[in-house]
Amino acid sequence: MQRMKRRISLFIIASILFVTGCSHTPQSSVSTGAEVKDSPPGMGVSVEPSTEITNTPTAVSEVKFSIQQMNGYSVLDGKLSDQVKMHAKVLCDRDPEHPGSAGIDVAVSKLFVPADVDRFLEADGQVMSDSTESYRNGWGMLTDFRYLQYKDSNGRILDFASVSSQFSMYTNIGLSYYEAIPFRIPWDSTLYLWGDQDFSFASRKEAFAMLQSYADLFSINLSPLCEIEGITPDFFSLLERIEDSNGAAPLPNKTWTEDDNTYDIRAAQEWNGLPVFNLPMDAVEYTMPSLGEAYYSVTASSFDYILNAEGVQFFSASSIFSPIETGEPQDLVSLNDALDVLRIHLVDVVGTEGYPYPLEGNEATVDTIMLCYLPLYKKPVNPEEAKIDSTDTSEDIPESQADLVHEMVPCWTFRIVYLNEDKSLGTVVFAVDAITGEYMPLFSERTCTE
Numbered sequence: 001m002q003r004m005k006r007r008i009s010l011f012i013i014a015s016i017l018f019v020t021g022c023s024h025t026p027q028s029s030v031s032t033g034a035e036v037k038d039s040p041p042g043m044g045v046s047v048e049p050s051t052e053i054t055n056t057p058t059a060v061s062e063v064k065f066s067i068q069q070m071n072g073y074s075v076l077d078g079k080l081s082d083q084v085k086m087h088a089k090v091l092c093d094r095d096p097e098h099p100g101s102a103g104i105d106v107a108v109s110k111l112f113v114p115a116d117v118d119r120f121l122e123a124d125g126q127v128m129s130d131s132t133e134s135y136r137n138g139w140g141m142l143t144d145f146r147y148l149q150y151k152d153s154n155g156r157i158l159d160f161a162s163v164s165s166q167f168s169m170y171t172n173i174g175l176s177y178y179e180a181i182p183f184r185i186p187w188d189s190t191l192y193l194w195g196d197q198d199f200s201f202a203s204r205k206e207a208f209a210m211l212q213s214y215a216d217l218f219s220i221n222l223s224p225l226c227e228i229e230g231i232t233p234d235f236f237s238l239l240e241r242i243e244d245s246n247g248a249a250p251l252p253n254k255t256w257t258e259d260d261n262t263y264d265i266r267a268a269q270e271w272n273g274l275p276v277f278n279l280p281m282d283a284v285e286y287t288m289p290s291l292g293e294a295y296y297s298v299t300a301s302s303f304d305y306i307l308n309a310e311g312v313q314f315f316s317a318s319s320i321f322s323p324i325e326t327g328e329p330q331d332l333v334s335l336n337d338a339l340d341v342l343r344i345h346l347v348d349v350v351g352t353e354g355y356p357y358p359l360e361g362n363e364a365t366v367d368t369i370m371l372c373y374l375p376l377y378k379k380p381v382n383p384e385e386a387k388i389d390s391t392d393t394s395e396d397i398p399e400s401q402a403d404l405v406h407e408m409v410p411c412w413t414f415r416i417v418y419l420n421e422d423k424s425l426g427t428v429v430f431a432v433d434a435i436t437g438e439y440m441p442l443f444s445e446r447t448c449t450e
Contacts, residue, residue: 074096086365107408124153158170158171165318177314180251208226262313413430
């Protein structure tokens with residue numbers, strides 16, 4: 001199951017805020033509900049780099065960036081190019097200018113099996129329905145899909161789905177929340193009245209610890225650099241009105257109270273001390289090379305979690321990895337050097353014929369920078385060179401199914417937020433190899449097909 005987050009027009013949001021008399025005004029400083037010392041895992045970074053970075057690219061004149069601390073985040077401000085400015089939270093718990101070393105590892109993406117559902121069942125719960133079917137996934141491999149409906153000891157009805165590289169558990173209301181709650185884009189957005197305080201039923205730190213206990217069932221450590229958003233009654237009320245204005249309202253029609261306070265968490269697997277790339281796949285830049293050449297295809301790994309006073313409403317694990325080979329650690333390039341590479345790339349491509357992203361003249365902004373492991377594999381564009389053997393029923397990983405085997409490459413990733421013609425927000429993620437310092441041509445099939 002992919003996390004469907006609707007892209008809501010900024011014009012619709014602004015209209016509803018005006019009509020309903022809501023007086024919430026975006027602030028000049030950000031609010032994430034985190035303090036550096038007492039923050040829950042992932043809500044801030046532990047390093048405080050120098051207050052100024054000087055970058056001298058070959059394509060433009062010297063540019064200076066200022067770094068400041070905003071509620072637990074290091075925030076990088078400045079101008080990246082004539083088309084793109086910067087107001088970016090930096091998700092990196094190392095010194096960005098001296099990030100240390102990391103190696104290129106080889107890993108395999110886990111295929112979930114029907115027995116994984118049993119890890120979550122209680123001894124005194126009740127199975128209401130249980131079915132398992134075999135089918136071929138997108139790689140042509142034969143996999144088992146298990147769907148189970150279950151009543152837990154508190155009388156809650158839970159649905160479980162285990163299929164291929166994705167596992168999910170949810171209640172009806174949890175699934176509605178998952179489909180309706182948008183990502184917080186840009187990172188300091190105040191349009192949806194996000195709640196930044198800890199809720200009475202659990203602190204952010206406690207909520208993250210509960211998510212880690214679920215990841216423990218798959219022997220996975222989560223990176224502390226995660227996103228923990230507070231969903232308040234005001235948030236739900238506004239979102240319900242927005243959904244109604246679009247003709248679809250997955251949320252229940254009700255009066256929202258503090259009893260409905262909810263945490264929405266998006267976390268990442270930790271790999272050798274760095275998070276694994278976990279941004280939505282429809283946000284990844286792609287460069288279509290000529291037919292037959294190879295490109296890098298990206299797999300996003302994520303843990304999604306929705307929690308309120310009644311318990312876990314939604315849990316999903318997608319594309320988690322196990323090591324096969326460990327690479328030799330190598331020195332990583334600095335954020336400063338990576339920004340230089342990105343700027344040169346943008347100067348070369350933005351505004352050129354056929355470039356698919358309207359960054360030019362649209363107040364495009366780099367809003368998130370992350371040092372992470374990017375799960376990559378090379379694929380040819382020509383489909384004749386990537387045929388799948390659909391008759392292979394081996395439980396092992398055949399060499400012909402190389403999509404399961406990834407290179408884990410340390411990278412600096414940069415999310416840019418821009419406005420589409422309809423005034424809705426668009427996002428695109430760029431990457432720079434943190435070992436070689438080279439720009440990486442990425443490709444996401446979702447980007448091209450949706």
